[in-house]
Amino acid sequence: MMQYSEKTMEYFKSMKNMGRMENPDGMGKVGNPTCGDVMWIYIKVENNIIVDCKFETFGCVAAIATSSLATDLVKGKTLEEALEVTNKRIVEVLGGLPKAKLHCSLLAEDGVKAAIDDYRSKQKK
Amino acid sequence: MMQYSEKTMEYFKSMKNMGRMENPDGMGKVGNPTCGDVMWIYIKVENNIIVDCKFETFGCVAAIATSSLATDLVKGKTLEEALEVTNKRIVEVLGGLPKAKLHCSLLAEDGVKAAIDDYRSKQKK
Amino acid sequence: MGKLYYLDNNATTQVDPEVFKAMAPYYMENFGNPSGVYSFAQKAKQDVEAARAQVAEFLNAAPSEIIFTSGGTEADNLAIKGAAHALKEKGRHIITTAIEHHAVLNTCEFLGKNGWEITYLPVDEYGLVNPEILKAAIRKDTVIISIMYANNEIGTIEPIKELADIAREAKVYFHTDAVQVAGKIKLDVKELGVDMLSLSGHKIYGPKGIGVLYLKKGTRLSAMMHGGHHENNRRAGTENVPAIIGLGKACELAKKALEEGVEEKRIKGLRDRLEKELLGKVTEVVVNGHPVKRLDNTLNIIFKYIEGEGILIHMDFEGICASSGSACTSGSLDPSHVLLAIGLPHEIAHSSIRFSFGRFSTEADVDKVMEVLPPAVEKLRMLSPFWHNRDEMLKKDGACYTDEHGHHGHEKDEE
Amino acid sequence: MGKLYYLDNNATTQVDPEVFKAMAPYYMENFGNPSGVYSFAQKAKQDVEAARAQVAEFLNAAPSEIIFTSGGTEADNLAIKGAAHALKEKGRHIITTAIEHHAVLNTCEFLGKNGWEITYLPVDEYGLVNPEILKAAIRKDTVIISIMYANNEIGTIEPIKELADIAREAKVYFHTDAVQVAGKIKLDVKELGVDMLSLSGHKIYGPKGIGVLYLKKGTRLSAMMHGGHHENNRRAGTENVPAIIGLGKACELAKKALEEGVEEKRIKGLRDRLEKELLGKVTEVVVNGHPVKRLDNTLNIIFKYIEGEGILIHMDFEGICASSGSACTSGSLDPSHVLLAIGLPHEIAHSSIRFSFGRFSTEADVDKVMEVLPPAVEKLRMLSPFWHNRDEMLKKDGACYTDEHGHHGHEKDEE
Ligand SMILES: Cc1ncc(COP(=O)(O)O)c(C=O)c1O
Ligand SMILES: Cc1ncc(COP(=O)(O)O)c(C=O)c1O
Numbered sequence A, B: 001m002m003q004y005s006e007k008t009m010e011y012f013k014s015m016k017n018m019g020r021m022e023n024p025d026g027m028g029k030v031g032n033p034t035c036g037d038v039m040w041i042y043i044k045v046e047n048n049i050i051v052d053c054k055f056e057t058f059g060c061v062a063a064i065a066t067s068s069l070a071t072d073l074v075k076g077k078t079l080e081e082a083l084e085v086t087n088k089r090i091v092e093v094l095g096g097l098p099k100a101k102l103h104c105s106l107l108a109e110d111g112v113k114a115a116i117d118d119y120r121s122k123q124k125k
Numbered sequence C, D: 001m002g003k004l005y006y007l008d009n010n011a012t013t014q015v016d017p018e019v020f021k022a023m024a025p026y027y028m029e030n031f032g033n034p035s036g037v038y039s040f041a042q043k044a045k046q047d048v049e050a051a052r053a054q055v056a057e058f059l060n061a062a063p064s065e066i067i068f069t070s071g072g073t074e075a076d077n078l079a080i081k082g083a084a085h086a087l088k089e090k091g092r093h094i095i096t097t098a099i100e101h102h103a104v105l106n107t108c109e110f111l112g113k114n115g116w117e118i119t120y121l122p123v124d125e126y127g128l129v130n131p132e133i134l135k136a137a138i139r140k141d142t143v144i145i146s147i148m149y150a151n152n153e154i155g156t157i158e159p160i161k162e163l164a165d166i167a168r169e170a171k172v173y174f175h176t177d178a179v180q181v182a183g184k185i186k187l188d189v190k191e192l193g194v195d196m197l198s199l200s201g202h203k204i205y206g207p208k209g210i211g212v213l214y215l216k217k218g219t220r221l222s223a224m225m226h227g228g229h230h231e232n233n234r235r236a237g238t239e240n241v242p243a244i245i246g247l248g249k250a251c252e253l254a255k256k257a258l259e260e261g262v263e264e265k266r267i268k269g270l271r272d273r274l275e276k277e278l279l280g281k282v283t284e285v286v287v288n289g290h291p292v293k294r295l296d297n298t299l300n301i302i303f304k305y306i307e308g309e310g311i312l313i314h315m316d317f318e319g320i321c322a323s324s325g326s327a328c329t330s331g332s333l334d335p336s337h338v339l340l341a342i343g344l345p346h347e348i349a350h351s352s353i354r355f356s357f358g359r360f361s362t363e364a365d366v367d368k369v370m371e372v373l374p375p376a377v378e379k380l381r382m383l384s385p386f387w388h389n390r391d392e393m394l395k396k397d398g399a400c401y402t403d404e405h406g407h408h409g410h411e412k413d414e415e
């Protein structure tokens, strides 16, 4: 069915940054209403910089690849920079996604945002 | 389209008795309303016996084969015997005809009858 | 079976060896279902898409405008029923012609019994549709015009560009059955300006069981076959992968041959030679179709006073394959609707033979016909009551055997 | 492409070499159009009729009851639309089930939008239709009941004889989609008592692009494809000769194999071994479908907490071909309608993998799956939020991950 790019396959295969993180500084839990898939993003933050980022995903191959890529992209970035990692950028890096799978990359963008929001709201407390 | 028997092909090929007859004793002109085909049967009669019989046919392969066969069958027969050469008998001898072509054999039966009728009516005069 | 002299290429063509070679690996090696997720299936999918691109290029269309069907018949059915259904709230009047293939005619007839109204345009003695008559037939509720590009029996080529222009001006969908044109004349859907166009694989040295409906982007169409999401939801059913690959190859070969321009010239040469020699050798013959606006490969010829079937069988004895009327209608006793539509009387229409040349035809085929056909005609005429009485009959009822229909009969040698 | 482990025989099968050998001469040698008058064409016609007889024998039907179509999808469409149209004055209520193939479901849906009323029967947790529920659903205006013989996704086999009896008593036409049963269980239309039955070539080691509708003598049916007089006026379009020949051969081979009874036993052995070993090695798995009333070649299995696509891709890296849900519905994001119909929640339905064995499957295929699949599942579970929180989640909202649906999950080893 789906024609995934090589890059997508690489990220899916490597599953870089996958797994849970103990005691994260921020955590985003997002779900996709279209397909019922779920993504959790964990971040560790030091001096406003994301020093570590991990993910857990129940979802399709695109969801797994984009979560892996997104965590990779935001690592080492400031929170502000990380918020600029849009789904457009993700799709770009992957070299495109099948049309029906574009929504999966949105999940990754939303996950990172949710994790940063979570971190910030915790900081405020 | 049509699956003709070998016998039918033989008669069609041989075209036995085909052509016109000069000064026939009787002649039948019949036409098939279904397909527009036409058959002419000529007979020569001596002592109530058909001593010669020829045909001309504008029609399909089955029409040609059945006319040839019919003329063959009635040759040497008395008029009464000849009238018993039904289309059923013709189809039998041919080893069957495609369903859509059964009407063609009727043409041959009718042709012989018409020729005999013609002969008889001439005799009465 | 002995040597074959195959002159029935309008009925079906031999698959080109290159086409077969392209298809063959898709039965036992690349047999994947294109719907599968895994690479093996995706390879089939990619190859299907490559074939779609070949077909699109052949027609100067976009790949997304190509719908694979099970043949020319399905393409015609889908075009007309699919558009009729999609537009049924807009109007229910369809215009077609009296000389269409049965795939169009019977589809229209079916719609005619189910709430649509059909106008069958007449044609002239050559089989040509008059654009003015089309114009006059268009009504407010006309939704589809379907006119074949070239007729399968007599080869007459319709002025499709002009007819499609009229349709476009009237904002009516225009469909053309180009089954007989493909590979014989360059096809360019953009230049023609048609909304839908039908092709069939087995008429262009491709396999049977595959066809194409070209559907211009934006043209509304309801699917006729329901099921999986194949062909962009426009035609359900597992893709006939080998046949699609074969059709792609056939289109590629046809495109190349047309560009080179050698094949059609050679074919025309053969057809013209046969026509000329037959007209020279046999009396009382009439060539049907337009003298010039005619497919280069087609010769439909009438041998007066005898029926075609007998001629065919005599030729068959010698290995010559030709047809009387269209192959699809044989089995019926009615004479060809096309020959009746160009004004031939019943008996004459029964007397026609169609020779259609193709890629694999040779001079030997013509030689053989010239050897076999004239004596066969003579033999059959010897037993025809009409032949012996032709002078008489001509006097008695001219209706049947005048030369009115011999538009370019005997005098045609100079063509 | 490297070595292939093909376990998707419910999606499509490799053409049997004997089938290909039978078909091959019909592309470039015996390429005649069966409608032709000459011997060369008549030979094609005879061979088509011989293939029709092979198919008829396979089904215990008469040759005149066999209609060749372009595939299983067309056969389903023709059966349901054709009978619905023929009986439209009698009534417009159709009964089918929630687990049919899309070729039936979407055809019914189309009719549902065009004046017919459709009842979709529910199935139990195994995918079985309850005959009592069918009985209760029949109304005075019911004209067709269409229930598949075996489900393509989970393999559950319906009690067709019993269901057809109910239809016959109520004087309602009964159609069954037997696409997945052909070649796996003996088919006898007389014994089953069905009025219509669909087959597809490419599921029984025959070619793609060909199918069959069995139509019991006397059953009323309107044609769907209009054109020439092919298939006794029930399906227009030039016969797909090579594919028909191939299908005839495929039926002959299938009949022989079923009579010998060795092949299905061997296939069942492979399937059972894979099932047993997977259940022994991987935790939290559920086998779908009926434990016993199930196709011998089909294993539909759920790996909880992860999605099927990832598993498929991991297997694909190693050359294993399997599917999630039905091949026809991939491309859509919705989980399988069949798995939802047997009561699985959305997320679980996304977690299923279907293995379907066939004539060319071997122990090596099972070995390979056992080598590749368990670590892939483990890997994917490692990144699933649900996996890590399964104890918690089970407590929190049982809706998603209880074992309610694990009807014959882990404890099934003894089957
Ligand atoms: C003009 C025309 N249209 C349609 C068809 C039908 O195509 P197919 O044989 O692929 O169904 C044919 C040939 O039979 C044809 O000549
Ligand atoms: C149960 C069932 N019915 C119908 C079909 C459709 O058959 P085809 O692929 O020949 O169109 C399939 C397979 O796709 C099937 O599994």
Ligand code: FES
Pocket (backbone or CB within 6 Å): A032, A035, A036, A037, A059, A060, A061, A062, A063, A101, A103, A104, A107, D333
């Ligand atoms: S389909 Fe759900 S995230 Fe991709």
Ligand code: FES
Pocket (backbone or CB within 6 Å): B032, B035, B036, B037, B059, B060, B061, B062, B063, B101, B103, B104, B107, C333
């Ligand atoms: S079809 Fe006219 S006599 Fe045979």
